[in-house]
Amino acid sequence: MRLPTLQLALRPGILELRWGHPDPALLPASALARAAARTLADQPGDSLGYGHPAGPGALLEWLMARLGQTDGRAPAPDEILITGGISLGLELVLAACAGPGDVVLVESPTYHLAPRIMRDRALQLVAVPADEQGLNVTALAEIAHALRRAGRVARALYLVPTFNNPTGRTLSGERRAALVSLAAEEGLLIIEDDVYRELAYDAPAAPSLWSLAPPGAVARLGAFSKTLAPGLRLGWLTAGRGLVTRLVEGGLLDSGGGINHFTAMVVGALCTAGDFDPHVASLRTALRERRDALLAALDQHLPPGCVVERPGGGFFVWVQLPPGLDSAALLRQAEASGVSYLPGATFHTDPRGAGALRLAFSLYPPPALAEAARRLGAALGI
Amino acid sequence: MRLPTLQLALRPGILELRWGHPDPALLPASALARAAARTLADQPGDSLGYGHPAGPGALLEWLMARLGQTDGRAPAPDEILITGGISLGLELVLAACAGPGDVVLVESPTYHLAPRIMRDRALQLVAVPADEQGLNVTALAEIAHALRRAGRVARALYLVPTFNNPTGRTLSGERRAALVSLAAEEGLLIIEDDVYRELAYDAPAAPSLWSLAPPGAVARLGAFSKTLAPGLRLGWLTAGRGLVTRLVEGGLLDSGGGINHFTAMVVGALCTAGDFDPHVASLRTALRERRDALLAALDQHLPPGCVVERPGGGFFVWVQLPPGLDSAALLRQAEASGVSYLPGATFHTDPRGAGALRLAFSLYPPPALAEAARRLGAALGI
Numbered sequence: 140m141r142l143p144t145l146q147l148a149l150r151p152g153i154l155e156l157r158w159g160h161p162d163p164a165l166l167p168a169s170a171l172a173r174a175a176a177r178t179l180a181d182q183p184g185d186s187l188g189y190g191h192p193a194g195p196g197a198l199l200e201w202l203m204a205r206l207g208q209t210d211g212r213a214p215a216p217d218e219i220l221i222t223g224g225i226s227l228g229l230e231l232v233l234a235a236c237a238g239p240g241d242v243v244l245v246e247s248p249t250y251h252l253a254p255r256i257m258r259d260r261a262l263q264l265v266a267v268p269a270d271e272q273g274l275n276v277t278a279l280a281e282i283a284h285a286l287r288r289a290g291r292v293a294r295a296l297y298l299v300p301t302f303n304n305p306t307g308r309t310l311s312g313e314r315r316a317a318l319v320s321l322a323a324e325e326g327l328l329i330i331e332d333d334v335y336r337e338l339a340y341d342a343p344a345a346p347s348l349w350s351l352a353p354p355g356a357v358a359r360l361g362a363f364s365k366t367l368a369p370g371l372r373l374g375w376l377t378a379g380r381g382l383v384t385r386l387v388e389g390g391l392l393d394s395g396g397g398i399n400h401f402t403a404m405v406v407g408a409l410c411t412a413g414d415f416d417p418h419v420a421s422l423r424t425a426l427r428e429r430r431d432a433l434l435a436a437l438d439q440h441l442p443p444g445c446v447v448e449r450p451g452g453g454f455f456v457w458v459q460l461p462p463g464l465d466s467a468a469l470l471r472q473a474e475a476s477g478v479s480y481l482p483g484a485t486f487h488t489d490p491r492g493a494g495a496l497r498l499a500f501s502l503y504p505p506p507a508l509a510e511a512a513r514r515l516g517a518a519l520g521i
Numbered sequence: 522m523r524l525p526t527l528q529l530a531l532r533p534g535i536l537e538l539r540w541g542h543p544d545p546a547l548l549p550a551s552a553l554a555r556a557a558a559r560t561l562a563d564q565p566g567d568s569l570g571y572g573h574p575a576g577p578g579a580l581l582e583w584l585m586a587r588l589g590q591t592d593g594r595a596p597a598p599d600e601i602l603i604t605g606g607i608s609l610g611l612e613l614v615l616a617a618c619a620g621p622g623d624v625v626l627v628e629s630p631t632y633h634l635a636p637r638i639m640r641d642r643a644l645q646l647v648a649v650p651a652d653e654q655g656l657n658v659t660a661l662a663e664i665a666h667a668l669r670r671a672g673r674v675a676r677a678l679y680l681v682p683t684f685n686n687p688t689g690r691t692l693s694g695e696r697r698a699a700l701v702s703l704a705a706e707e708g709l710l711i712i713e714d715d716v717y718r719e720l721a722y723d724a725p726a727a728p729s730l731w732s733l734a735p736p737g738a739v740a741r742l743g744a745f746s747k748t749l750a751p752g753l754r755l756g757w758l759t760a761g762r763g764l765v766t767r768l769v770e771g772g773l774l775d776s777g778g779g780i781n782h783f784t785a786m787v788v789g790a791l792c793t794a795g796d797f798d799p800h801v802a803s804l805r806t807a808l809r810e811r812r813d814a815l816l817a818a819l820d821q822h823l824p825p826g827c828v829v830e831r832p833g834g835g836f837f838v839w840v841q842l843p844p845g846l847d848s849a850a851l852l853r854q855a856e857a858s859g860v861s862y863l864p865g866a867t868f869h870t871d872p873r874g875a876g877a878l879r880l881a882f883s884l885y886p887p888p889a890l891a892e893a894a895r896r897l898g899a900a901l902g903i
Contacts, residue, residue, distance in 0.1 A: 142578030146571040163566030175557040184545030187750035189528040196524030226777035255772030368569035370782040390637030395608035400752040
């Protein structure tokens with residue numbers, strides 16, 4: 140018997156651009172090993188006991204300072220808590236704000252596994268369209284009003300406004316302002332998935348919705364999954380004092396002593412030793428090269444009529460196919476040519492996206508990405 | 522600013538027997554440091570990528586073999602998954618089996634933070650009494666039938682049948698058989714908190730309810746919190762294939778790549794290196810000495826009329842006060858004498874337990890426990 144270790148499953152001969160997973164070569168294993176050794180040697184009891192429910196102080200303090208540099212404002216101590224990554228953070232926020240049958244609005248296209256978490260909670264999803272500028276806030280207002288007229292209230296809106304998965308798009312500044320203002324008026328909780336903030340390749344990431352909004356209007360989910368490693372299952376939540384206090388004082392965090400204390404101590408040691416910044420700087424450089432290599436090769440190899448968007452950060456390139464082509468139908472052909480992707484329909488909760496596809500540039504080095512683009516061009520050109 | 526690292530808060534001059542926390546001196550920091558170093562050096566990509574949703578194979582396989590030795594039977598690969606400790610395991614099981622307003626039965630007395638997790642989910646709790654033999658199964662049958670007559674159905678029963686928290690009691694073999702048979706008849710899911718199984722001081726722990734029951738009747742929660750360290754936030758769930766599959770294939774574990782992958786890899790390395798067994802053997806010896814030291818000192822110092830139960834395992838000694846005394850009312854006096862405990866009422870969801878108290882022998886070495894018993898005797902003898 141050999142049960143699997145990882146989720147990733149690679150098929151021989153296929154460049155698997157469908158996986159938004161990190162290249163193992165870019166993971167900070169040495170820095171984490173140093174941090175784990177130091178923490179366990181210097182603070183054995185503190186590393187291994189029941190943790191402070193909001194997370195260990197050293198990591199919280201480092202995060203507060205970091206967000207003060209990379210975002211519009213730093214959270215206060217009672218506005219932040221440590222989570223077990225974006226997925227578990229989303230689960231906690233949904234449990235606190237919505238029950239079975241409640242309506243939750245979801246940006247479309249969106250990170251495809253978030254709606255699955257919502258559906259597992261029996262929430263009713265309503266799609267809100269997005270375009271090149273990100274979420275369409277005018278459409279959101281219309282949808283919220285239509286729901287009200289039908290006697291329904293949307294409990295929350297989930298979106299990835301900064302270096303979106305799957306599109307790489309960033310919500311414009313004008314729309315950010317309009318969105319936080321609308322949400323405050325409507326009493327709508329914005330759940331902001333902000334996992335790509337640190338992976339900005341051209342200019343610093345825009346201020347988060349959380350930093351722009353009145354207190355309590357936004358729950359922002361962050362994580363170390365893209366900057367350090369996904370297997371750490373470590374993230375954070377910044378939100379209004381009410382929600383943070385409710386979670387920190389709830390039974391789950393009291394009983395467990397925080398969500399992921401040991402890993403939080405290890406990562407806290409890495410960060411306070413000054414190892415986070417240089418690692419992320421070199422990761423950013425490596426991923427920028429990969430993005431640029433993929434974009435250049437797509438420009439060279441894709442047939443006319445394809446539209447490739449240039450992402451300012453994150454892991455993904457979004458490709459619009461020429462009118463009439465269906466990315467799901469073309470996938471078999473692409474895989475026969477030795478390249479995979481995720482069809483655009485995967486990222487929609489409504490029946491759209493057939494004409495688009497997502498390519499991840501996180502897993503492979505530039506030469507493999509160039510070859511993948513060549514194979515994709517060959518498959519689409521058939 | 523200095524935010525806390527741990528949950529534990531000690532007050533000078535007080536022996537804090539209210540905390541069921543481990544003595545930092547008994548934590549396996551060196552073995553974990555070796556395991557972390559080895560995993561990150563030998564399997565950097567496997568340690569840090571998105572994990573297999575059920576948990577990393579090496580740890581699952583080790584656990585399956587271990588449970589084959591320490592329990593009535595070993596789980597099959599599709600009957601087990603890795604969790605983030607008992608609390609998060611309970612949260613996942615509750616989310617899968619019960620919604621707001623549903624009735625959940627709770628052993629009384631019970632681990633006091635489990636009902637808080639349930640109340641946070643807006644579940645309706647109904648207490649089922651227990652005595653020296655553990656849960657009263659006859660009373661359970663009557664309660665289940667009364668609920669049915671009232672048109673309600675209990676979704677689940679939560680209990681700690683082996684080395685119970687707070688009482689240290691173990692459910693008798695006869696009652697185990699009656700309970701699993703009743704649960705199967707009633708279609709009641711038993712949630713078995715089995716966290717103390719390895720900490721057996723006199724004889725091996727009884728076979729779990731999970732191992733005795735027909736498939737699907739029991740979800741058993743296990744964890745490394747008591748054997749290795751609570752801060753790891755690592756545990757497991759053995760249950761019927763249906764529930765395990767539903768969780769493993771759900772959005773949360775798919776999106777996150779398991780619950781706590783890196784820690785699971787580190788602990789898997791510790792276990793497969795053969796470090797678990799000797800550590801737990803020496804921990805068992807240390808805790809047995811502590812239990813015996815506390816029991817001997819209580820026997821010497823408590824006033825007549827107190828009844829002290831001898832636990833066969835776990836962390837706790839349950840003391841019944843002489844009739845008429847109220848443990849909550851006496852706490853101030855005890856703390857003034859330099860010893861703390863948790864009053865018995867803490868562990869009841871109904872208004873009982875005033876005449877009992879829980880002492881934890883996990884945090885202090887034998888001399889401190891003897892002194893704590895002396896102080897308690899002095900406070901009660903006033």
